[in-house]
Amino acid sequence: MKKTLILTVIVLLIGMSECKSHDFVAPTRIEKPVESKMVTEYVKDQLRYVEENKNDIQSIEKLYHSINHWWNLGVYVSSETTRTITRALIKVFYNIENLPKSEANKNYIINIIGRYDNSLEAKGFILKLITGRKEKYKEEALRSISQHGVHGEDVYYKLKDFIKKGIITRTETMTALRRANPEKALKDLQEIAATTKDVKEFVWVGQTICDYHNPELIDILLMRIGEFKRSGDFEPTLAIDHKLLDKYIQNAKGNKLKMALLVKEMH
Known part of the structure; x- marks a missing residue:
C-alpha cells in the first residue's frame, strides 16, 4: 500500500515538472472588438x-x-x-x-x-x-x-x-459576382472564359479571373488567347495580368511554358 502511494506521488510530481518545463499556454478568451x-x-x-x-x-x-x-x-x-x-x-x-x-x-x-x-x-x-x-x-x-x-x-x-x-448583362456583372461570392463566381467566370466569342468579354473575364491572384487559373486564358483579334482598345493580351503571368512561367513546363512565353512577348 505504501509502495503504491509513493509511486503515485512520484508520477504526479513528474507530471507537474513536465508541465513546468514546457511552455504551457492557457486557452485565451476571444474578446469581441469594441468600437471606440x-x-x-x-x-x-x-x-x-x-x-x-x-x-x-x-x-x-x-x-x-x-x-x-x-x-x-x-x-x-x-x-x-x-x-x-x-x-x-x-x-x-x-x-x-x-x-x-x-x-x-x-x-x-x-x-x-x-x-x-x-x-x-x-x-x-x-x-x-x-x-x-x-x-x-x-x-x-x-x-x-x-x-x-x-x-x-x-x-x-x-x-x-x-x-x-x-436586367443586367453578365459582362457588366462579373466583378460584382466575384465580390459577392468568390467561390461560386469562379465557376461562372471560367465558363465564360471557355465559351465567349467576344474579345471585349474575354478581356473583362480574364481580368476578373486574375483578381483571384492565382496563376493556376490562367490556363484557360492562355489556351484561348490566340482565338481573338484586337478590337478597338481591347487587345486579347490585356486579359492576363503580367505579374501573374510571370508567376505562372516560374512553374510552367512544355507547351504551357511555350505559350506563356509567347504571350509575355506580346504584352
Whole structure:
C-alpha cells in the first residue's frame, strides 16, 4: 500500500515538472472588438450634420473619406454603427434635391452603403438600385458591391437572377459576382472564359479571373488567347495580368511554358 502511494506521488510530481518545463499556454478568451467612443460620437455628429446639410457635397464626402480612412487603418466600426449609417443615408438619398451636385452626393451614399455595410437594409438598397431604371445608379451600385460590405450567397443568387431576367448583362456583372461570392463566381467566370466569342468579354473575364491572384487559373486564358483579334482598345493580351503571368512561367513546363512565353512577348 505504501509502495503504491509513493509511486503515485512520484508520477504526479513528474507530471507537474513536465508541465513546468514546457511552455504551457492557457486557452485565451476571444474578446469581441469594441468600437471606440471617438468613432461612435463622430458618426452621430456627422450624420446629424449630413441630415441638416444633405445638399452640401462636402458633408457626405467627408463621411465617406472618414470611413475609408478608418478601414485602411484597421479601426473597428461595429455592424450596428454601419447599419445606423445606412438607415440614415437611405433617407437622405431619397430626399436630396435634384441639383447638379446631387449626383455626386448620391454616388458617395451608394459607395458608403455598398462598400462598408452588409445589413439587410444595405443589401435591399443596393439591389433595388441595380434593378432600377436609372443606369448611372445601377452602374455605381454594381461597382460598390464589396467583400467588406454588401456581399454573400444571397446577393450572388440575386445577381444571377437579374442576369437571367435581362436586367443586367453578365459582362457588366462579373466583378460584382466575384465580390459577392468568390467561390461560386469562379465557376461562372471560367465558363465564360471557355465559351465567349467576344474579345471585349474575354478581356473583362480574364481580368476578373486574375483578381483571384492565382496563376493556376490562367490556363484557360492562355489556351484561348490566340482565338481573338484586337478590337478597338481591347487587345486579347490585356486579359492576363503580367505579374501573374510571370508567376505562372516560374512553374510552367512544355507547351504551357511555350505559350506563356509567347504571350509575355506580346504584352
